[in-house]
Amino acid sequence: MTASTIAKRLPPYNPAMLRWARNLAGKSIEQAARRAAVKEEQVVDWESESPNKTPTVRQARELAELYQVSYLEFFRPELPTLPDPELIPDFRLFRTADDPSETKELKSIQLWAEVQRINALDLYAEIGEAPPNIPKSLFSTVAARAEDAAERARKALNFPIEKQIGRNAEGRRQIPGELRRRIEDLGILTLRRTDIRPLRVRGFCIAVFPLPIIVIGNEAPTGQAFTLAHEFAHVLIRQSAISGPIPREGGDAQKRRVEEWCNQFASAFLMPRRAVAEYLVPPPAPLDEMSDEILHRAALHFGVSDHAMLIRFVHLRYVKAAYYWNVKKPRFDKVEEDYKGGGVAPYYGTRYRNKQGDLYTSLVLDAWSMGRITGHHAAEYMGIKNIQHMFDIRNNYGGG
Numbered sequence: 001m002t003a004s005t006i007a008k009r010l011p012p013y014n015p016a017m018l019r020w021a022r023n024l025a026g027k028s029i030e031q032a033a034r035r036a037a038v039k040e041e042q043v044v045d046w047e048s049e050s051p052n053k054t055p056t057v058r059q060a061r062e063l064a065e066l067y068q069v070s071y072l073e074f075f076r077p078e079l080p081t082l083p084d085p086e087l088i089p090d091f092r093l094f095r096t097a098d099d100p101s102e103t104k105e106l107k108s109i110q111l112w113a114e115v116q117r118i119n120a121l122d123l124y125a126e127i128g129e130a131p132p133n134i135p136k137s138l139f140s141t142v143a144a145r146a147e148d149a150a151e152r153a154r155k156a157l158n159f160p161i162e163k164q165i166g167r168n169a170e171g172r173r174q175i176p177g178e179l180r181r182r183i184e185d186l187g188i189l190t191l192r193r194t195d196i197r198p199l200r201v202r203g204f205c206i207a208v209f210p211l212p213i214i215v216i217g218n219e220a221p222t223g224q225a226f227t228l229a230h231e232f233a234h235v236l237i238r239q240s241a242i243s244g245p246i247p248r249e250g251g252d253a254q255k256r257r258v259e260e261w262c263n264q265f266a267s268a269f270l271m272p273r274r275a276v277a278e279y280l281v282p283p284p285a286p287l288d289e290m291s292d293e294i295l296h297r298a299a300l301h302f303g304v305s306d307h308a309m310l311i312r313f314v315h316l317r318y319v320k321a322a323y324y325w326n327v328k329k330p331r332f333d334k335v336e337e338d339y340k341g342g343g344v345a346p347y348y349g350t351r352y353r354n355k356q357g358d359l360y361t362s363l364v365l366d367a368w369s370m371g372r373i374t375g376h377h378a379a380e381y382m383g384i385k386n387i388q389h390m391f392d393i394r395n396n397y398g399g400g
């Protein structure tokens with residue numbers, strides 16, 4: 001067999017793409033070699049202009065996973081026009097100094113999210129559709145009343161409060177998924193990355209249009225619903241941001257104003273003033289404290305966390321803010337910190353679908369069913385190694 005024959009059989013990876021993806025992920029030659037189980041000289045050769053060898057399919061997939069990119073990226077004839085961006089504005093007000101390693105990880109996750117958006121836009125083009133545009137009437141500013149913005153958003157999502165309240169335990173667990181799908185129907189890509197939680201990030205928003213991005217982490221369902229609504233608010237005020245807990249005082253004044261507005265929006269969205277008043281008559285003056293039983297029952301009624309419910313009661317002057325900050329917030333923080341996640345996925349492909357969201361997943365399935373991409377390409381778009389899991393997702397997609 002001639003050398004030219006062997007060369008024709010090698011996957012047509014672009015060496016420049018292998019080098020670009022590694023540098024983008026901030027990985028060293030040593031780390032790449034260790035992941036691919038080869039010597040460092042071999043990685044250098046793979047990335048050279050005229051490589052003597054190329055990675056095997058298995059090795060390339062290992063590198064793609066290490067670099068947090070799609071395996072398909074290695075086949076691009078030219079480098080993407082995706083620059084190494086500045087990290088989106090950090091609105092985590094408790095921070096006092098940048099952590100270089102944390103910033104690097106956040107930037108890597110942000111770039112992953114931006115690549116998913118590029119993929120989604122490519123998929124829209126493949127199926128011959130344009131991404132939806134958010135109705136202009138939904139956009140707002142922090143100078144507007146959060147209550148009014150939340151009411152308009154509820155109507156646009158066709159998610160009246162009557163569909164949310166009074167659910168049983170299973171119904172309450174489904175609220176974040178339903179809210180996520182309705183947000184996606186507006187043309188907002190919602191993604192999930194469990195690795196943002198150790199970075200003390202609840203979620204972030206990249207306000208680019210069309211197809212803005214929301215990324216959420218691993219929280220209890222009730223907390224996840226609040227984070228979704230908070231990041232949705234960031235989209236509606238066109239403000240990209242990394243979000244986290246808000247301290248009682250301190251931090252940049254403008255960032256605090258934005259984060260407090262987004263929290264007020266999320267509270268008003270999930271617990272509208274009228275519905276709260278119908279459930280529990282407002283007191284003549286804010287109370288010094290509120291019993292855990294009353295708070296918990298109200299939270300169950302609205303399908304939210306006790307934490308979110310108490311924030312809303314403070315906003316609506318049912319109880320004094322000091323009770324929240326001095327008594328309850330430290331306890332809520334401990335509960336949220338100890339949350340481990342859990343639950344058994346209904347089918348194996350669930351974790352990929354949850355990570356990418358239904359909007360992205362449906363675009364992949366549509367392009368696949370229309371013959372615009374192959375099953376293997378569909379799996380690559382979803383970040384799946386075993387194509388059987390792609391069939392798993394397709395067979396179970398209609399069932400949620």
